Amino acid sequence: MNKQHRLINKAYKEAIKFTKSHYENFPVVSFFLPKKLKKHIAIIYQFARQADDIADENNYPVDFRLMLLENYKNDLKNSLNGNFKNNFWMALNNTINKMNLSPKHFYDLLSAFEQDITVNRYKTFDDVLNYCERSANPVGRLILELFNIRNSEVVEYSDAICTALQLTNFYQDISIDYKKNRIYLSLDDLKKYDIDENTFELKKNSANFKQLLKCNIERTKEFFNKGENILKFLPGNLKFQIKLTILGGKKILDKIEEIDYNTLNIRPVLSKKDIIKLFYKALFE
Numbered sequence: 001m002n003k004q005h006r007l008i009n010k011a012y013k014e015a016i017k018f019t020k021s022h023y024e025n026f027p028v029v030s031f032f033l034p035k036k037l038k039k040h041i042a043i044i045y046q047f048a049r050q051a052d053d054i055a056d057e058n059n060y061p062v063d064f065r066l067m068l069l070e071n072y073k074n075d076l077k078n079s080l081n082g083n084f085k086n087n088f089w090m091a092l093n094n095t096i097n098k099m100n101l102s103p104k105h106f107y108d109l110l111s112a113f114e115q116d117i118t119v120n121r122y123k124t125f126d127d128v129l130n131y132c133e134r135s136a137n138p139v140g141r142l143i144l145e146l147f148n149i150r151n152s153e154v155v156e157y158s159d160a161i162c163t164a165l166q167l168t169n170f171y172q173d174i175s176i177d178y179k180k181n182r183i184y185l186s187l188d189d190l191k192k193y194d195i196d197e198n199t200f201e202l203k204k205n206s207a208n209f210k211q212l213l214k215c216n217i218e219r220t221k222e223f224f225n226k227g228e229n230i231l232k233f234l235p236g237n238l239k240f241q242i243k244l245t246i247l248g249g250k251k252i253l254d255k256i257e258e259i260d261y262n263t264l265n266i267r268p269v270l271s272k273k274d275i276i277k278l279f280y281k282a283l284f285e
Helices: 003-022 037-054 062-080 087-098 101-116 125-135 137-148 151-174 172-177 188-191 198-202 207-233 237-256 272-284
Strands: none
Touching: 003 037, 003 087, 037 062, 037 087, 037 101, 037 137, 037 172, 037 272, 062 101, 101 137, 125 151, 125 207, 137 151, 151 172, 151 207, 151 237, 172 198, 188 198, 188 207, 237 272
């Protein structure tokens, strides 16, 4: 094994460690996924998480974060041309080339993170969906490409799932996002239900707010229902992982309903008991 291979393997090990150290509703590097793909999934996750951390670093001024993200984008561009800032970029380039991944998906993710810095309100629900197209859907498309699944119908179902997961996360994290001066409920919907930002500031779980969230959760369930059509196209391990992910997203929506839509004051999460039940459901139902 030459020096470059050793450095790449070291970067993959660090990526897996990095991934396992960050909380998610479900482990990104699941033991149900093929071993040969775990390092590739981990390096992609690290790429996205590092960019997300730049966008979310509110202690830094907007211009400075935009500069950091632009530098990060340049590091990606340089790595695609064989110029590596460090071992991480060398490993990411190896994954992109070896697995024939589309660089566009990585640039789309960076576009969404940049938008997180510059945009904090969305006029219409379609504007929110446009953001999801770049913040979430590329991840699903990359996973499909790792499994060499490039069927347009399957990609469409994957997009529906990823959009649903992103929307679910928005409704789960309303208070967290508002502290960052972000609202992912559209201004048109706020106006429709006669809600102003005072509701978010005072965390008022009013009847109107409940109706607003109920409407958006129903929309999100429709995306999940469409996305479930993907399962018949997937190989066993990936099918289980995606089924589990869908069940987890739907369970968060159920929990929001169970707390009477009060995500302004309570952040619903999956307990260990929930996850065990979802594992069994994904395996046997």
